[in-house]
Amino acid sequence: MAKCDAADSLILKIAVPVPLDRLFDYRPSELGNSAEFQRGARVLVPFGKRQCVGVVMGSANGSTLASRSIKPVIELLDNTPLLSALDLQLLEWAARYYHHPIGEVVATAFPTALRQGLPATLQCERYFAPTAAGRAPDVDLGRATRQKDLLRRMLSREPAWSAAELAGHKPALRALIDKGLVEPRMPDPSDGPVVLGAALAANPDQQAAIDAVGADLGRFAVHLLEGVTGSGKTEVYMQIIARTLALGLQVLVLLPEINLTPQLEQRFRQRFGVGIETFHSNLTDRQRQQAWLSMRAGVARILLGTRSALFTPLREPGLIVLDEEHDGSFKQQDGFRFSARDVAIARAKLLNIPVVMGSATPSLESLANVAQGRYRLSHLPHRAGNAKPPAFQVLDIRGKKLQAGLSEPLVTAIGAELAEGRQVLLFLNRRGYAPVQICHDCGWVSRCHRCDANLVIHAGIHKLRCHHCGYEQALPRQCPACGVGELQALGLGTERIEETLKELFAGHRIVRLDRDTTQCKGALEGYLQQIHRGDADIVLGTQMLAKGHHFPNVTLVAILDIDSGLFSIDFRGGEKLAQLIVQVAGRAGRAELPGRVILQTRHPRHALLHNLLSHGYRAFAETALSERRAAGLPPFGYQALLRAQAGNAGAPQQFLGAAIQCLTDFTQSGVQVLGPVSAPMVRRAGLYRYQILLQSDKRPALQRLLDFWVPRLADLREARSVRWSLDVDPLDLY
DNA sequence: AGCACGCCGACT
DNA sequence: GTCGGCGTGCTC
Secondary structure (H helix, E strand, O other): OOOOOOOOOEEEEEEOOOOOOOOEEEEOOOOOOHHHOOOOOEEEEEEOOEEEEEEEEEEEEOOOOOHHHOOEOOEEOOOOOOOOHHHHHHHHHHHHHHOOOHHHHHHHOOOHHHHOOOOOOOOOOOEEEEOHHHHOOOOOOOOOHHHHHHHHHHHOOOOOEEOOOOHHHHHHHHHHHHOOOEEEOOOOHHHOOOEOOOOOOOOHHHHHHHHHHHOOOOOOEEEEEEEOOOOOHHHHHHHHHHHHHHOOOEEEEEOOOHHHHHHHHHHHHHHEOOEEEEEOOOOOHHHHHHHHHHHHHOOEEEEEEOHHHOOOOOOOEEEEEEEOOOOHHHEOOOOOOOEHHHHHHHHHHHHOOEEEEEEOOOOHHHHHHHHOOOOEEEEEOOOHHHOOOOEEEEEEOOOOOEEOOEEHHHHHHHHHHHHOOOEEEEEOOOOOOEOEEEEOOOOOEOEOOOOOOEOEEEOOOOEEEOOOOOOEEEOOOOOOOOOOOOEEEEOOOHHHHHHHHHHHOOOOOEEEEOHHHHOOOOHHHHHHHHHHHOOOOEEEEOHHHHOOOOEOOEEEEEEOOOHHHHOOOOOOHHHHHHHHHHHHHOOEOEOOEOOEEEEEEOOOOOHHHHHHHHHOHHHHHHHHHHHHHHHOOOOOOEEEEEEEEEOOOHHHHHHHHHHHHHHHHOOOOOOEEEEEEEEEEEEEOOEEEEEEEEEEOOHHHHHHHHHHHHHHHHHOHHHHHOEEEEEEOOOOOO
16 A cells, blocks of 8 residues: 555544634544544544543545644544534534634533543443342342332332432342342333323313424424413423333433422432433532433433533434523533523424423513514413412512511511411522621721622621622621721621521521522522421522422512612613512412512512513513614624633723724624623622623624634734633623 | 743742 | 743644
8 A cells, every 4th residue: 555645645623622713633543544533533632742632523635734743643532423413513503603612612512521531431330120030029038128128119110220319229239239139231211111100181281382392393393381380391391201202212301400400300200211310510520421421322311401411412312301491500601601592402403303491481582582483382371270370569668667678567477477387488689698898987898809899798607708709708896997996787688687587586497598508518408398398487598599499388478679680780680680570479379378479679660560560471571572672682683792801901901902903804794893891890800801792683794793803813912911702692791 | 721931030 | 050930832
């Protein structure tokens, strides 16, 4: 065979996880067969002075580079590609759409273990099932009750149990394996009933939704399931999933929060006798690797995961479910800033499968897509079991005396509810004791020296803490400025409300749920169980109360301060507040115990409140959408935000100035360029932050500008002294 | 992002 | 005399 020059022979195009938006050329290897290097396989390559795990994205005959500068691949890590052609197409599309380096985008598709180059081997001992001996009716386990219980449980459900489910029964499992009654065995979708638990009887609305999505199985469609809290969205998901599984297809279920996975996982395991895996940041690298590989191999049929699970390969993709689609945590807020909701839809389109998205408070983006006929809407307007929607009451607190933020009528209402032996839920979106400490004599206030923000009093741990950079210091006893003044806590946080509630309602059990009380693993579950058992009378908390959990014995919900949300600078502030109010309100009540929601405000006649409370979320959304349309804001305009930050204010300003200069050469615009301006909080964690907002009513126009702009930004010399990032479809403009 | 090279201040 | 500061440049 003739020796050929490397530059004329086959060259591999490799995606390397570095922030450089290009592929790198490599020779297959010194002697290797180039046909082995398939698109989607991982390779170990020399990169500068180090080694990187890259992914084969393609090949070419020859290279534009001098052949001597092209290095050979060190090792082919996968004999079969880990990602399919469609998976790679999705990643390539996402890299282009978000203008993010391809190597980093491809890396996000892999769990950490595979990113590090570990072998892609699926452990057999992930699943266990009773053997023929274990199935025999006359198994005698004597007095080994734990083993007996475990075997009985395992026999109750086919076909196989995952290691995760059996984690709490290791000794009994070991013993059963040693006795030959249980063996490691991969589940086979054909070896047992797929649906175990009986489906609940669907009401007509649920049935219509199930049928609508069911009719679209096997083709691309987006369904928006708008269902009030407690309307049985999960049952609809499960019945559609059952149909998908019956076709021998897999399901990807995306949730906004890790907190919500355990509950749903439990319900799914009771219903479905198939391999179910979870994928979220609370799992170990190894668990995530195994979950990923199980879905890729088709061993597991359902994956429950957060944003990071979106790119998991599916052997037989059938359906994507995305719950709480309005939730902001589907948008990645650093690095590769993708929206898992939008990319999920792009993925479904590529795979030609349907997506079902659900929410009680759909995003305005999704409602606009429904109006334009791109998404199909199914509506579940009724709560299950004839539960009535909560009654809202706006409590005007102007001029009223407040006791730690609680007005007298509210205190009375809480007392009346407690006297009836019912639970009360109080919501305040501010944790800590008080948002600032102030000296009554000299006016000193507790400021963070790294951020344009106040230090928050955390009385429980005797500290002042910055919620933006994490800085903390001991709570001063004397004024650091004048040394003599009396220090006061200004404003309210959940800790302080808790203190007041303890005085006002002594003898009642109060549970506070916020990031501070639930940061410990398992703490949230513990509190939730306590509340469900009825061992709590007053539940007090922040944001996290609005998410997913239902408190059937709660009859009164109070939102202590909505005014800060009414006058947000962010154009999405109104949408977020309306969603919050509806979501918090949805936590309460059931059929025989209707809920009541009290909102304390100094703006009882505010249009948003009036519209939302008298006419409902959809009416609010209509109004908000027409305002957005008039202003050309999303979803009627498309945005991208260029951010820059550095330790001094000059560098980001100069960089953004130069970035604007680049655009003078770009004539075919149709894009508004707003800025550079400082971020609403200029200094954060010691960095000065500035930004440029781009807006256009045509997505292609914005994309054309970014195609021109982003490569040039990377080459600016001013870019070297700042950290910059581009956010396409930003959710927060700061 | 890493990781090198490269030229100027306070230390065993 | 050196250790180490972060500016600058490169990665197939």
